[in-house]
Amino acid sequence: MLVKTRGVVLNYIRFRESSIIAKVYTEALGVQSYIVNSVRKKGPGARLALFQPFTLLDMVVYTSRSGGLTRISEYKSAHPFATIPFDIRKSSILLFLSEMVSRTVREEEENPALFHFLYNAIIFFDAQQQGYENFHLIFLLQLSSHLGFSPGSGAEIVEQVAFTANAQSATPAPAVLAMQAHEVYFNQLLHHPDQVTIPNGKVRRELLDVLIRYYQLHVDKLGEIKSLAILSEVLAE
Known part of the structure; x- marks a missing residue:
């Protein structure tokens, strides 16, 4: 059976000489893995760029009642990126977020709210010319609501992180106090992301570690x- 769906590429691994197995979060089917042939071959037919992390695709895919690996019948870019491939900071942020x-x-089932969040967040990020240094923190906090x-x-x-981190520590206070200093930033990220x-x-790295x-x-x-x-290396100041 063939299904038409949009997809967000999460990652891929090499498969045989010129193929890959791509993990894609699809609008219609949730998380799926697909064998994609001949995308690593040299020459004009190579299309590996379409399977970089968080690439947005329009696809026609095969489905199987037994689950497991299937194949993509047709695929094309749903939203060619204007900035992400040319900005090492942006591409590094998306690599990290796609892994998260x-x-x-x-889940191998549809979740429209989660898919639309991912899809629209990526488009928004690509459009940002500046002021996106906190995007990964805001994204993770918003993703947690969908999870x-x-x-x-x-x-x-x-409180959750400090309590767990120091449950077996003889001197919990310093770590707790250090993290408490960041509460105001988390509150801004949660409730006023445009005014962080x-x-x-x-500090941004410390917040990410806690998150x-x-x-x-x-x-x-x-x-x-x-x-x-x-x-961390790319965003280091």
């Missing part, structure tokens, strides 16, 4: 985020 989505969104563990306040994030006043990259730990409390087997090191 890949590790946290696992069912949205915090109501900065204090809620800090994070002072520098160091990732918050995700680890709520997402089973989240694991190491491999692209975090790349993001």
Whole structure:
């Protein structure tokens, strides 16, 4: 059976000589994995660029009642990017966020609200010319609401992370106090994302570290985020 759907590419792995297995979050079918042939071959027929993280696709895909790997019958770009491929900061942010989505969104069923959030957030990010340094923090906080563990306040994030991080520590106070200083920034990110006043990259990285730990409390087997090191290097001040 063929299904027409939009998709957000999450990642891919190499498969055989010139093919890939692409993981895509689809509007109609949730998370799916597809074998895509001949996209790594050299020459004008190569289309690997369409399967970079968070690329937006229009697709016609095969479905199977038994699940597992299927194939894409047709695919094309749904929204050619204007800035992301040419901005190392933007592409690094999307690489990181695509890994976070890949590790946290696992359902093989449609979720229109989540799909529209991802799709529209990526288009919005591509359109931003400046002032996008907090996009990944805002994105993760908004994503958490779709995953069912949205915090109501900065204090809620800090208290959960600090309590867990220091449960077996003999000297919990310093870490707790350090994180409490960031509550105001989390509140801004949650309730007034257009008016955030994070002072520098160091504080921004500390907020991201706390936010990732918050995700680890709520997402089973989240694991190491491999692209975090790349993001930290690119965004370092």
